[in-house]
Amino acid sequence: NAGVTQTPKFQVLKTGQSMTLQCAQDMNHEYMSWYRQDPGMGLRLIHYSVGAGITDQGEVPNGYNVSRSTTEDFPLRLLSAAPSQTSVYFCASGAPTRGLFSYGYTFGSGTRLTVV
Amino acid sequence: SQQGEEDPQALSIQEGENATMNCSYKTSINNLQWYRQNSGRGLVHLILIRSNEREKHSGRLRVTLDTSKKSSSLLITASRAADTASYFCATDHRRDYKLSFGAGTTVTVRA
Numbered sequence: 001n002a003g004v005t006q007t008p009k010f011q012v013l014k015t016g017q018s019m020t021l022q023c024a025q026d027m028n029h030e031y032m033s034w035y036r037q038d039p040g041m042g043l044r045l046i047h048y049s050v051g052a053g054i055t056d057q058g059e060v061p062n063g064y065n066v067s068r069s070t071t072e073d074f075p076l077r078l079l080s081a082a083p084s085q086t087s088v089y090f091c092a093s094g095a096p097t098r099g100l101f102s103y104g105y106t107f108g109s110g111t112r113l114t115v116v
Numbered sequence: 117s118q119q120g121e122e123d124p125q126a127l128s129i130q131e132g133e134n135a136t137m138n139c140s141y142k143t144s145i146n147n148l149q150w151y152r153q154n155s156g157r158g159l160v161h162l163i164l165i166r167s168n169e170r171e172k173h174s175g176r177l178r179v180t181l182d183t184s185k186k187s188s189s190l191l192i193t194a195s196r197a198a199d200t201a202s203y204f205c206a207t208d209h210r211r212d213y214k215l216s217f218g219a220g221t222t223v224t225v226r227a
Contacts (some may be wrong), residue, residue: 004158008155033214035217041219041221042217042218043204044217045214045216048214092157092159103164104149104161104164105149105159105161105215107151107159107160108158109117110158
């Protein structure tokens with residue numbers, strides 16, 4: 001099925017560990033992004049990419065790295081996990097036309113991360 | 117920083133009633149979008165309204181946009197139990213594709 005696939009769905013990490021959250025889309029969307037969702041705070045943008053080889057920081061980038069070597073994949077790396085990174089992480093993709101979105105983003109089902 | 121702010125934070129209505137929620141934002145937009153999130157799931161796009169549009173409809177959804185007041189409203193008519201979810205507005209302020217989300221309105225539809 002077409003869409004955004006995130007793995008894993010759940011993860012528990014110890015403080016200081018590193019890991020990569022995977023995100024893949026099969027819709028040939030140029031734009032991909034990572035958000036974290038915390039209770040009462042909505043979604044906050046971590047990093048985003050407007051195409052392969054191009055990434056930029058969002059609102060809360062510290063402690064996270066991204067890369068975009070292909071159109072399909074946009075992994076998010078936690079360098080040294082901290083309890084403050086306990087959250088639900090969502091990957092999203094979209095296809096702006098001439099600089100404008102005609103349609104909304106497509107979201108993955110999320111990764112629930114707990115750092116102990 | 118969050119641009120969109122939804123109001124109310126929570127809403128409880130009877131099945132068949134209408135649900136209205138509002139979104140305010142701070143700076144000018146290219147477009148405003150509404151999303152739904154069911155418990156434990158990802159966000160689903162509902163509707164997008166451009167800055168030069170004032171009203172859009174999609175099924176039982178009606179969205180209005182007042183750029184002079186920097187506000188939008190989402191109306192769900194004839195609500196159903198399946199409409200129980202959190203609803204988020206998201207604003208696109210510049211042509212860099214970044215969306216800013218509000219904290220959401222939690223809607224509970226009672227049978």
